[in-house]
Amino acid sequence: MSTMQPILRSLPRLPAPNLWQSKFKGSRARGHLRVSVMTEDAADAAVKDMQISDHPQRSIIEIFPGPGQLTRSMVMAGAKKVITVESGETFQESLKALEQNSEGRIQHFAMNPLSDPFDEILLPEHTAIPGLKPQSWDKVHEDVMIVGSIPNSATGERVLHELLTASIQRMGVFRMGRVEMYMFCYKDAVQRLIAAPGMPPRNRVTLLAEAAAEITPLVRPGAAHFHLPYDYQLLRLVPHEKPKIETSVDVMDFCLRSLFTNKSHALNKVIKYERAHAIGSEFLGHPLLGPGAEILLGRLSFDHNIKVKHMTLDQLNEVALKFEQWPLRPTVLYDDMIMYESRRKR
Template sequence: MTDETPRLTEAPARKALGQHFLFDPDILRRTALASGPVEGRTVIEVGPGPGGLTRALLNEGVAKLICVEADERFANALETWPEAAEGRLHVYQHDARKINWTSIIEESGGTLPAMIVANLPYNVGTPLLVDWLKTGDWRGEMALMFQKEVAERIVAGPGTPHYGRLAVLTHAVCDAHIAFTLPPGAFRPPPKVDSAVAVLTPLAPDRRFADLDTLEKVSTAAFGQRRKMLRASLKALAKTRGIDATTWLESCNIDPTARAETLTQDEFRALATYLGNAG
């Protein structure tokens, strides 16, 4: 097959699926390689649409490319590509939020850890990322296109405007940075906001925090009332475990009058560990 994307690229985007397509070969190649070389790797792509990024990934030598596409128009077209017949390209017409990822990697003959490279549909990007952060060792490096504001929330650090639950969860298991940003005009149809590729690299096992479910509960409660002091924002969560919020915070060497945006990753981990042990 040539470097051209399939003729179905002219099919209109479906707003209900959050579709915004990229066609520029240079941008597609930058996205494909944003988290590192893909040659010889198993790569997952969610929402391939007309296949521009799919083509870029195949051109860069992926060993197995697993595409999950909810839109039957594009899933059917990708299944006609020569790489599908050859066994390099595996297409699943499915809702990505309901996929058993380890099963489809095994079924396709892929190897672990699998990279994830995707121009994510805007309406499912954040929940997919949270699920992937929690899933463990099958997932390797990720290069994911989001709305710019979402990407900023993923990579944010303490004391910055975008710091919140998503950053706390991300940095519990990954290093993260923004590789590049794109204006609306780079897409068809153009979205109303800028976009950005966030790159997430798994931390070494001894640097990861295991209990992301508890960490999510703590960070959600803390940032849910971010203008309040932590002793107030965490009060209800503490009560569910039969503990006092002030005692909990002081036991973790955290000022009960502090606010969520000031806490470091280590302090959130300490709070989650204490809460987990209390349960």
């Protein structure tokens, strides 16, 4: 039986909040809205919600840690080890100082979390989490979890999308089992992730999240506790033992992308007509799901006059399953979709 490591008596404190603006210069440019936990109070409140002290044998992979305020609190609360994954140049000095003073409890990788680093950092030669073994999906993994502060940008949405997809496909760190996640996200992103049918924020990531994991909103400290000052909230995401998806992820994601381009319109109109764009209530172009896709409407068990934004996960699963079973469906799903989305952004 492994023995519990003693809690560290001290770790270097980070600069006072009034110094962060000059010490850790952030960018508000599109795609660079990096937001980090700034105050010890917020970090300690998050650690309490994560129940760090109840899992003394659990190591933590932390993505986008920023300067490491949350990192410090997790280690001080008794985390066995924290592996930080951060490529931001302005944060490296702070993270390395924490690593050097942590008695081996922090290991830093100057890597971009978007590069899917989990397989690499878990290689035996890195000894990031020695002895980590796969566990059954009938319970949450006891020895590892993921923590992060998600950028308030399209980059952040991509990170969430990739983590959720990886959990469904059991790839990356999810090869080890049912690894729970604690993520600080901007309040608008939180609303998108948990939006019920009919709510304006509901989009394809909402459905992917619903299919992948149980999501619980936790502490919301307030914008003053973050650098940059955005209203972030902590979420707990626990992958479902069995993902709530009836097709391959590629097919489901393609259908969601297609249908949610015009989520305020009826499903039958979107499937029949939407490709190029819509003018008023009239659609122009070719069907996004492919020529002849309207045949799928007669195979559905629910009223296809429903607006896409009101559809439940079960209904969208049914559409995706009928699409996957359709002999004449497009064999290449994403080339046309990428070209279409590029035209829309011009």
